[in-house]
Amino acid sequence: MWLPRGCTSKYIVTHFRRRVFTSYFRVLGRRRCNVAAFMPEAAGFDGVSDRPALQDFSVSNSESFWAAAARQRLSWIRPFHTVQDCDLSRGQIKWFEGGQLNVSVNCLDRHVHTCPERVALIWERDESGSEVKVTYRELLEMTCRLGNLLRRHGVKRGDCVTIYMPTCPLAVASMLACARIGAAHNVVFAGFSAEALAERIRDAQSSTVITANQGVRGGKVTELKKTVDAALQSCPAVQQVFVAMRTENPVAMTARDVDMEEEMLKEDSVCEPTAMDSEDVLFLLYTSGSTGKPKGLVHTQAGYLLYAALTHRYVFSYHDGDVFGCVADIGWITGHSYSVYGPLANGGTTVLFESTPIYPNPGRYWEMVQRLKINQFYGAPTAIRLLLKYGDQWVHKYDRSTLKTLGSVGEPINTEAWEWYHSVVGDGRCPVVDTWWQTETGGICITPRPSEPDAEIVPGMAMRPFFGIKPALMDTEGKVLTSNDVSGALCMAQPWPGMARTIHNDHQRFIETYCQPYPGYFFTGDGAYRSKEGYYQITGRLDDVINVSGHRIGTAEIEDVLNQCSAVAESAAIGYSHDLKGQGVYAFVVLKKNVAVEGADLCQQLNSLVSKKIAKYACPDFIQFAQRLPKTRSGKIMRRVLRKVVERDLDGVGDLSTLDDPAAVQEIIKGHRDLCRKQQP
Numbered sequence: 001m002w003l004p005r006g007c008t009s010k011y012i013v014t015h016f017r018r019r020v021f022t023s024y025f026r027v028l029g030r031r032r033c034n035v036a037a038f039m040p041e042a043a044g045f046d047g048v049s050d051r052p053a054l055q056d057f058s059v060s061n062s063e064s065f066w067a068a069a070a071r072q073r074l075s076w077i078r079p080f081h082t083v084q085d086c087d088l089s090r091g092q093i094k095w096f097e098g099g100q101l102n103v104s105v106n107c108l109d110r111h112v113h114t115c116p117e118r119v120a121l122i123w124e125r126d127e128s129g130s131e132v133k134v135t136y137r138e139l140l141e142m143t144c145r146l147g148n149l150l151r152r153h154g155v156k157r158g159d160c161v162t163i164y165m166p167t168c169p170l171a172v173a174s175m176l177a178c179a180r181i182g183a184a185h186n187v188v189f190a191g192f193s194a195e196a197l198a199e200r201i202r203d204a205q206s207s208t209v210i211t212a213n214q215g216v217r218g219g220k221v222t223e224l225k226k227t228v229d230a231a232l233q234s235c236p237a238v239q240q241v242f243v244a245m246r247t248e249n250p251v252a253m254t255a256r257d258v259d260m261e262e263e264m265l266k267e268d269s270v271c272e273p274t275a276m277d278s279e280d281v282l283f284l285l286y287t288s289g290s291t292g293k294p295k296g297l298v299h300t301q302a303g304y305l306l307y308a309a310l311t312h313r314y315v316f317s318y319h320d321g322d323v324f325g326c327v328a329d330i331g332w333i334t335g336h337s338y339s340v341y342g343p344l345a346n347g348g349t350t351v352l353f354e355s356t357p358i359y360p361n362p363g364r365y366w367e368m369v370q371r372l373k374i375n376q377f378y379g380a381p382t383a384i385r386l387l388l389k390y391g392d393q394w395v396h397k398y399d400r401s402t403l404k405t406l407g408s409v410g411e412p413i414n415t416e417a418w419e420w421y422h423s424v425v426g427d428g429r430c431p432v433v434d435t436w437w438q439t440e441t442g443g444i445c446i447t448p449r450p451s452e453p454d455a456e457i458v459p460g461m462a463m464r465p466f467f468g469i470k471p472a473l474m475d476t477e478g479k480v481l482t483s484n485d486v487s488g489a490l491c492m493a494q495p496w497p498g499m500a501r502t503i504h505n506d507h508q509r510f511i512e513t514y515c516q517p518y519p520g521y522f523f524t525g526d527g528a529y530r531s532k533e534g535y536y537q538i539t540g541r542l543d544d545v546i547n548v549s550g551h552r553i554g555t556a557e558i559e560d561v562l563n564q565c566s567a568v569a570e571s572a573a574i575g576y577s578h579d580l581k582g583q584g585v586y587a588f589v590v591l592k593k594n595v596a597v598e599g600a601d602l603c604q605q606l607n608s609l610v611s612k613k614i615a616k617y618a619c620p621d622f623i624q625f626a627q628r629l630p631k632t633r634s635g636k637i638m639r640r641v642l643r644k645v646v647e648r649d650l651d652g653v654g655d656l657s658t659l660d661d662p663a664a665v666q667e668i669i670k671g672h673r674d675l676c677r678k679q680q681p
């Protein structure tokens with residue numbers, strides 16, 4: 001044995017032993033202090049010495065975990081007495097009862113006390129290079145003035161205010177002003193048509209609407225106020241419309257309309273926050289389901305805010321001083337949780353993106369990353385796929401060295417897009433987090449991070465449940481699949497604070513949709529595969545909901561509109577794989593007997609009907625006219641068959657013996673072939 005000169009073997013043994021012990025304790029010490037430095041609450045959790053143990057604890061001791069997080073991360077007016085009172089089988093979900101707080105105080109006042117001049121919002125206006133920064137002090141002042149204005153106009157606790165605005169600071173202030181005075185908000189995506197807006201205003205029973213004169217996106221102006229005026233023709237309950245000026249162009253104002261900015265100036269800049277119970281409604285957000293009627297999902301105060309804040313901090317590894325760039329519109333849940341509530345609850349700096357990924361050119365995102373020094377970028381696969389096609393040069397042109405984490409949301413991200421995002425946009429340095437969640441879940445539920453910093457990330461997989469999330473996969477008989485390497489219906493086996501509480505005015509629909517399919521579990525409507533390693537991969541919707549460019553739309557909603565055309569007898573809308581949009585809409589239309597016209601004119605008419613009644617993104621990419629649709633003997637349209645035809649999987653059409661008239665399938669196949677020849681789906 002070789003020994004260093006002058007060393008005895010005894011010295012070596014002692015030295016070695018000391019080294020082993022020192023490093024052992026160093027590792028232990030580092031782990032302990034790491035997990036507490038990572039999440040301070042963990043110091044109080046027994047036996048939690050590393051991140052995997054923290055994850056286990058959050059699920060098996062969910063109450064202790066969430067109670068500690070709620071105490072640590074939210075400012076309470078009155079502490080809660082009960083952590084949770086949930087019964088998934090009855091659709092009863094209550095968190096932090098007894099507690100009172102104000103969400104706007106949590107998002108604004110407490111940060112104004114510590115760092116009033118910190119930038120809260122960076123409004124990345126459509127006009128590139130003209131960003132506007134709003135500090136916490138300024139945002140609080142804006143919110144208070146608006147809160148006072150709403151109060152003066154009679155808006156009170158429990159009312160619901162509809163917001164139809166572009167993504168901008170006044171829209172955020174409107175949301176927070178509602179929260180400040182105890183009103184719920186109902187943000188409607190500003191791309192929705194007058195009819196879709198009207199339906200949501202009526203269902204939410206809003207008597208107050210906040211809008212802007214116009215919207216500007218991708219260099220195009222949209223007439224928001226005019227759309228509101230058209231919508232209100234069928235909303236007699238609306239008494240007042242507050243109008244902000246996004247552009248210089250004046251709009252016609254009626255006795256019902258209030259010039260919002262001018263009136264805000266007359267208000268006091270201090271607004272007493274209302275003490276809200278944890279389970280009071282914070283907002284409604286409408287989303288598509290498998291019926292024609294959109295559902296207003298209800299999120300409440302404390303649980304939602306805590307979940308948005310915690311996921312924002314840990315999934316993206318957001319640190320104080322970082323600039324967070326979520327490019328979603330505030331009209332979707334992603335905009336609510338990760339442009340507004342999560343970042344602001346954490347005292348962060350958040351970007352409000354008003355434009356499109358290709359305006360004025362396909363370098364828009366990355367030029368913005370360079371100019372605003374964005375640290376976390378959160379976008380949709382549909383945009384990534386689009387930008388990939390324009391080539392790497394648009395990315396390489398700009399300095400992206402500030403980026404630390406890249407996020408993906410809204411739909412599955414295919415491997416090619418994931419790899420490009422990772423290697424070209426992130427230069428192979430930044431973890432890519434594919435985040436699975438939905439309007440119903442309030443925040444991210446399955447995603448690769450937080451995990452150990454060097455834990456593997458599999459391209460295109462959401463992989464790991466977030467703290468407190470316990471996914472379960474169900475087989476076709478409703479039994480829990482316990483092994484790995486299996487696929488099933490994705491459910492959640494226990495409640496978490498961010499989940500939706502009900503559907504506005506329709507708790508029975510909430511129970512039937514989410515709680516009854518698998519009693520005792522929350523059913524997400526998605527399917528998932530659990531790999532051999534135990535990682536989750538989302539396989540898509542199990543119901544008649546499709547996902548176009550990350551936006552959910554029920555096929556029934558599209559069919560309802562198509563059927564309103566006087567020439568249409570019946571229709572069936574199907575989702576199909578689309579290179580850029582993820583899914584496109586393929587519509588089968590049967591015309592009434594006496595209608596001879598087919599073709600371009602009618603297609604155009606049907607498309608403009610869908611655009612008018614819902615929104616542009618819901619328009620069919622293909623319309624196939626047919627003599628009849630394949631139906632079961634009981635008269636149900638066989639969507640499975642139509643889907644297979646559109647996917648060109650004729651071998652997969654399966655058993656047709658239950659069809660009323662199997663010849664209908666042959667006609668559909670031929671019609672599809674003819675259309676493809678003309679139009680290439």
Ligand code: AMP
Nearest residue numbers: 409410411412435436437438439538552
């Ligand atoms: P929304 O509530 O409009 O945000 O839509 C949620 C739906 O989008 C989910 O139920 C999924 O079908 C889909 N979705 C969202 N994120 C992902 C993801 N990371 N991977 C796959 N599908 C996703």
